[in-house]
Structures are given as structure tokens and as C-alpha cells.
Amino acid sequence: MKYVPLGNSNLSVPAIGIGCMRMNRLNVKQADRFVRSCIEWGATYFDHADMYKGGECERLFGQILQNHSDLRDNIFLQSKCGIDLRSDKIYNFSKSYIISCVEGSLQRLQTDHLDMLLLHRPDALVEPEEVAEAFEELYTSGKVLHFGVSNHSPGQIELLKKYLSHPLLVNQLQLSIPMAQMIVSGMEVNRLSEGAINRDGDVLNYCRINDVTIQAWSPFQGPDKKCFLGNPAFEELNQVLEDLAKEHHVTSAAVAAAWILRHPAKMQVVSGSMDLDHTKQILAATSFTLNRQEWYQIYKAAGYILP
Numbered sequence: 001m002k003y004v005p006l007g008n009s010n011l012s013v014p015a016i017g018i019g020c021m022r023m024n025r026l027n028v029k030q031a032d033r034f035v036r037s038c039i040e041w042g043a044t045y046f047d048h049a050d051m052y053k054g055g056e057c058e059r060l061f062g063q064i065l066q067n068h069s070d071l072r073d074n075i076f077l078q079s080k081c082g083i084d085l086r087s088d089k090i091y092n093f094s095k096s097y098i099i100s101c102v103e104g105s106l107q108r109l110q111t112d113h114l115d116m117l118l119l120h121r122p123d124a125l126v127e128p129e130e131v132a133e134a135f136e137e138l139y140t141s142g143k144v145l146h147f148g149v150s151n152h153s154p155g156q157i158e159l160l161k162k163y164l165s166h167p168l169l170v171n172q173l174q175l176s177i178p179m180a181q182m183i184v185s186g187m188e189v190n191r192l193s194e195g196a197i198n199r200d201g202d203v204l205n206y207c208r209i210n211d212v213t214i215q216a217w218s219p220f221q222g223p224d225k226k227c228f229l230g231n232p233a234f235e236e237l238n239q240v241l242e243d244l245a246k247e248h249h250v251t252s253a254a255v256a257a258a259w260i261l262r263h264p265a266k267m268q269v270v271s272g273s274m275d276l277d278h279t280k281q282i283l284a285a286t287s288f289t290l291n292r293q294e295w296y297q298i299y300k301a302a303g304y305i306l307p
């Protein structure tokens with residue numbers, strides 16, 4: 001397993017994290033086997049959210065932690081909060097809602113603390129002073145050790161930072177080869193092309209400059225929300241991935257994950273597969289490094305231009 005730095009902390013974490021958004025597809029026995037195999041393979045970072053399948057994914061994970069008292073100390077447990085589904089979907093960063101989300105997650109996960117809490121999606125009505133109070137209370141009570149955000153722009157992070165006394169170590173953002181706008185906009189800067197459109201306030205460079213670790217969510221998903229691996233809509237890309245996979249004695253999935261890991265921002269990939277074979281294949285991305293030529297070959301095969 002390769003490790004990446006966690007923001008500006010002195011911690012390093014596995015370069016591939018395990019996203020638990022679809023864990024409810026597994027029964028307890030399957031989930032138990034899945035989680036313990038991941039840990040055995042060195043994938044000890046688990047990503048949750050309070051709202052994944054109405055809390056079912058956290059509840060299932062909690063059962064596994066309950067069944068194996070030795071597991072909790074050997075994993076890094078992350079959850080997210082702030083998407084309020086109690087009636088109609090809204091975003092809610094009020095102090096009381098953040099705290100109640102964390103308490104719900106801790107109860108379902110059957111643990112006394114989260115290693116990392118992320119604010120899931122920006123709340124237009126955010127009062128950063130309230131977020132700061134919530135984080136302080138969660139930190140001093142020992143319920144949350146580290147904090148970060150997800151889907152946040154540089155300006156939104158700066159606004160929070162003005163009030164927070166804890167660093168934001170992580171920004172979890174959508175990134176896959178076909179969904180690489182954060183990289184592409186920098187490559188086509190100042191051109192009239194579609195790729196030049198900057199939709200994120202230059203979040204990639206912001207995170208690099210400020211030591212915020214980018215966690216790439218949905219690393220195998222295309223714009224149609226389907227997996228691009230083996231998908232005929234991405235024929236040229238899949239051909240190049242397969243050729244490189246053969247050369248490196250891995251699978252296309254590993255090459256696709258390695259493409260993200262090769263970026264010097266030292267990102268963490270959050271893999272959402274609940275299939276043990278697929279997961280093992282994906283983790284092989286940490287066993288080799290793509291060279292510059294190969295990285296650009298994949299970039300071009302995805303249809304991006306080099307002006």
C-alpha cells in the first residue's frame with residue numbers, strides 16, 4: 001500500500017480509501033468478509049456519510065466493529081454530515097444539526113469517535129461561526145479528531161477557515177479520468193474551448209498550495225454516472241487502459257486509479273466497489289507508478305486536447 005499525507009497534519013493514510021456508500025448491498029456476513037479483507041490488504045481508511053442509504057451503511061459497519069473488538073484501533077473512520085433528509089432534502093450546517101449528525105453516526109457505527117468528519121456539500125446558508133462552535137464541541141468532547149470538507153470551492157474553504165480553530169485537512173471532490181475538469185481547465189487555460197471553463201475556482205491548485213488532501217470520489221464513474229471501465233462509450237480510453245494494464249501486469253481498474261495517484265497533488269482515491277475481486281484489482285494501483293508518457297497517453301485517450 002502507498003500512503004499519502006493527510007493535509008498539513010503529520011499523518012499519512014492509505015492512498016486508496018474504501019467508500020461505503022453501497023455497503024447495504026452486502027449482508028452482514030459478506031460485509032464482514034469485505035471489511036476484514038480490505039484491512040488485511042492495507043486498505044484501512046473507510047469513508048461513510050450519515051445519509052448513505054438512510055444510515056444503513058453505517059449501521060452495517062457498526063455491526064462489524066461490534067463483532068471484532070480489535071478492528072476499531074486499526075482503521076481510520078471518516079463520515080460526512082450536513083445533508084438533511086428529515087423532510088425535503090436541504091443542506092444544513094447549523095451547529096445543532098452537525099452535532100446531531102455526528103451523534104447519529106457514532107451510535108450507528110458503534111464507536112466513540114470519528115477520525116475525520118467532512119461537511120458533505122456546501123450549505124448556502126452556512127454561518128461559519130456556528131460550524132466553528134460545532135467543531136470545537138465535537139473536538140473537545142473527543143467525538144471527532146480531524147475535520148475536512150467535501151465538494152467545496154476555495155472561497156468556501158477560506159470562509160470556513162476564517163472562523164475555525166481546526167485545520168481542514170481534506171476536500172473530497174468528484175474526479176475520474178472522464179470527469180477531470182479540475183485538471184483539464186488548467187491545461188486549456190485562456191482558450192475558448194469547453195475544457196477551459198473553470199467550474200471550481202481552481203480548487204486543484206488551491207488544495208495543493210494549502211496542503212488540503214483531495215479525496216477523489218467516484219473514480220470509475222463517467223459523466224453518464226455509469227462505470228467507464230469496459231464501457232463501449234469510452235472505447236479509445238479502455239483500449240489504452242487495457243494495453244497499459246498488460247504492461248504493468250494489473251487490470252484496467254488499477255491503471256485508472258493509478259492515473260489519479262500519479263498526480264503530484266498526492267490525492268487519495270475513494271473506491272466504492274463492494275466486490276472483493278474488483279477491490280483487490282483496484283488496490284494493485286499502489287504497486288506501480290505510471291510514467292509521464294503513460295499519464296498523458298491516458299489523458300489524450302479520454303478525448304482531452306493538448307493545445
Ligand SMILES: NC(=O)c1ccc[n+]([C@@H]2O[C@H](COP(=O)([O-])OP(=O)(O)OC[C@H]3O[C@@H](n4cnc5c(N)ncnc54)[C@H](OP(=O)(O)O)[C@@H]3O)[C@@H](O)[C@H]2O)c1
Nearest residue numbers: 019020021217218219220221227253271272273274275278
Ligand atoms: N462526497 C461526495 O459527494 C460523494 C459522492 C459520491 C460518492 N462518494 C464516495 O465515493 C465512493 C466511491 O463512489 P462510487 O461508488 O460512486 O464510485 P466508483 O468507486 O467510481 O464505483 C463506480 C462503479 O464502478 C464499478 N467498478 C469498480 N471497479 C470495477 C471493475 N474492476 N470492473 C467493473 N466495474 C467496476 C463498481 O461496481 P462493483 O461494485 O460491481 O465493483 C461501482 O458500481 C463512495 O462509496 C462514497 O464513499 C462521495
